[in-house]
Amino acid sequence: MSWKVALTDVTLGEEEAQAAADVVRSGWLSQGEGVARFETEFAAFTGAAHAVAVTNCTIGLELAYEAAGVRPGDEVIVPALTFVATANAARRLGATAVFADVTSPDDLCVDAADVAAKLSPRTRAVVAVHFAGWAADVTALRGALDAAGRGDVVIVEDCAHAPGATYRDGDDRCGTRSAFGAFSFFSNKNMTTGEGGMVTTGDAGRDRLLRALRAHGMTTTTWDRHRGHAFSYDVARVATNGRLDEVRAAIGRVQLRKLPDANRRRGEARGHYLTALAGVPGVDVPFSKGAYGVGAQHLLVVLLPEGTDREGVMGAMRADGVQTSVHYPPTHRFTAYSEPRVELPVTDAITARLLTLPLAPTTTAATVDVVVGALRRALGV
Numbered sequence: 377m378s379w380k381v382a383l384t385d386v387t388l389g390e391e392e393a394q395a396a397a398d399v400v401r402s403g404w405l406s407q408g409e410g411v412a413r414f415e416t417e418f419a420a421f422t423g424a425a426h427a428v429a430v431t432n433c434t435i436g437l438e439l440a441y442e443a444a445g446v447r448p449g450d451e452v453i454v455p456a457l458t459f460v461a462t463a464n465a466a467r468r469l470g471a472t473a474v475f476a477d478v479t480s481p482d483d484l485c486v487d488a489a490d491v492a493a494k495l496s497p498r499t500r501a502v503v504a505v506h507f508a509g510w511a512a513d514v515t516a517l518r519g520a521l522d523a524a525g526r527g528d529v530v531i532v533e534d535c536a537h538a539p540g541a542t543y544r545d546g547d548d549r550c551g552t553r554s555a556f557g558a559f560s561f562f563s564n565k566n567m568t569t570g571e572g573g574m575v576t577t578g579d580a581g582r583d584r585l586l587r588a589l590r591a592h593g594m595t596t597t598t599w600d601r602h603r604g605h606a607f608s609y610d611v612a613r614v615a616t617n618g619r620l621d622e623v624r625a626a627i628g629r630v631q632l633r634k635l636p637d638a639n640r641r642r643g644e645a646r647g648h649y650l651t652a653l654a655g656v657p658g659v660d661v662p663f664s665k666g667a668y669g670v671g672a673q674h675l676l677v678v679l680l681p682e683g684t685d686r687e688g689v690m691g692a693m694r695a696d697g698v699q700t701s702v703h704y705p706p707t708h709r710f711t712a713y714s715e716p717r718v719e720l721p722v723t724d725a726i727t728a729r730l731l732t733l734p735l736a737p738t739t740t741a742a743t744v745d746v747v748v749g750a751l752r753r754a755l756g757v
């Protein structure tokens with residue numbers, strides 16, 4: 377289908393093509409110096425002491441949970457309103473994903489009070505998803521855990537949507553206040569390497585552990601041995617292969633340089649949306665009624681008027697050439713997670729109202745007018 381307005385727009389150019397070609401010509405494609413540079417630059421960008429490049433964010437979450445001490449039989453508290461990877465990564469480690477509600481129809485990030493209510497002796501970690509690129513309230517989350525006497529519970533930030541976003545109560549960037557932050561560079565994300573991810577941490581020991589966990593548990597890397605820095609290795613623990621490669625790292629370094637401007641342009645597009653949507657009765661825009669820091673503006677999620685036939689709206693907008701989506705079908709209603717049945721009052725109340733409108737750095741005021749015009753026609757207002 378050729379869209380008049382597609383949901384997102386991948387902004388790759390000659391620089392990325394050149395960077396990738398340079399790697400191919402170098403003859404060394406697997407993890408090497410380019411990955412190390414990408415890690416250093418990403419750590420500097422976020423303000424984290426360490427950054428470990430990984431194959432994708434899902435693996436990044438799995439490694440972060442494991443490094444947080446999650447073992448079979450443990451529980452990891454996650455919001456249900458997220459991409460399924462947040463919960464899957466826990467299940468893949470043999471842990472149980474325990475679902476918590478989001479805070480309100482305006483604040484679609486995990487509710488600290490509900491997390492506290494879901495704690496059990498088996499809780500090992502809690503995941504704060506920075507939904508749509510807006511920081512979850514990790515200060516409230518840490519406070520709630522401490523108040524419950526659970527300073528031992530590790531917070532992992534799912535930063536897939538939030539490279540460059542700041543926290544609600546400071547200028548520091550997401551992925552730096554908790555034990556780990558896991559980022560995604562999938563092709564629909566704010567910066568992309570096709571597949572790819574990064575895990576940030578402030579702790580040198582956790583950094584070393586992540587590096588071992590992403591490389592079979594080996595004590596030296598192929599790159600070390602290629603350079604003659606090492607001849608052998610030991611395997612101190614059983615682990616997976618979660619490495620990123622040089623081609624993706626080279627593309628990622630270019631994308632990282634472009635990220636601040638891309639996020640700024642996304643923010644401008646959101647501004648146009650807020651103006652245009654203000655006149656559409658019954659449509660609410662989450663993260664617009666409070667202080668949420670500087671968002672990374674990953675997704676433009678709206679809540680349709682109560683009782684709207686969402687499929688009908690999406691179909692009418694499709695007929696008008698406008699692509700829309702739903703972020704997300706909540707995880708606790710998927711077959712794999714449906715038992716035991718959990719009720720999450722806020723998530724359950726808004727699920728049928730969620731609609732994602734097109735947003736990219738290239739989205740102009742004129743594009744927004746086309747989208748909101750199509751939405752108005754679809755709603756009949």
Ligand SMILES: Cc1ncc(COP(=O)(O)O)c(C=O)c1O
Binds near residue numbers: 432434435459505559
């Ligand atoms: C909130 C969230 N977490 C995790 C992921 C997984 O990222 P990846 O595709 O890099 O594994 C995604 C991807 O869409 C996501 O949106």
